[in-house]
Amino acid sequence: MSALPCPHCKKPTISWWQKYKAAKWALIYCRECHGKSCSYPYVLVAYTMLYVWDLMLFGALAYLDQNAWYILVMVVFWVILDIFSVYLPLSPMKSKSKTP
Ligand SMILES: [Zn+2]
Numbered sequence: 001m002s003a004l005p006c007p008h009c010k011k012p013t014i015s016w017w018q019k020y021k022a023a024k025w026a027l028i029y030c031r032e033c034h035g036k037s038c039s040y041p042y043v044l045v046a047y048t049m050l051y052v053w054d055l056m057l058f059g060a061l062a063y064l065d066q067n068a069w070y071i072l073v074m075v076v077f078w079v080i081l082d083i084f085s086v087y088l089p090l091s092p093m094k095s096k097s098k099t100p
Contacts, residue, residue, distance in 0.1 A: 008035030
């Protein structure tokens with residue numbers, strides 16, 4: 001798969017793996033412009049709440065109903081959330097190279 005554009009310099013320097021990790025609150029450093037980026041924070045908070053909702057709801061249902069199928073449903077939702085997490089928008093942060 002091709003690389004994704006950096007929010008600072010627009011060059012294709014960001015890998016899908018970096019984008020995936022950015023959805024897990026990691027920072028991305030561009031190797032061309034040394035700009036720092038992250039997933040858009042408000043979207044990331046909402047997305048993290050979906051993970052918490054998945055864990056709480058299906059974990060509680062599995063515990064209260066004593067039915068292990070809810071664990072499978074929880075894992076499937078988790079994988080779906082992980083797949084779509086690479087499409088979260090990136091937000092540029094203040095760059096180290098742009099100091100006055
Ligand atoms: Zn860049």
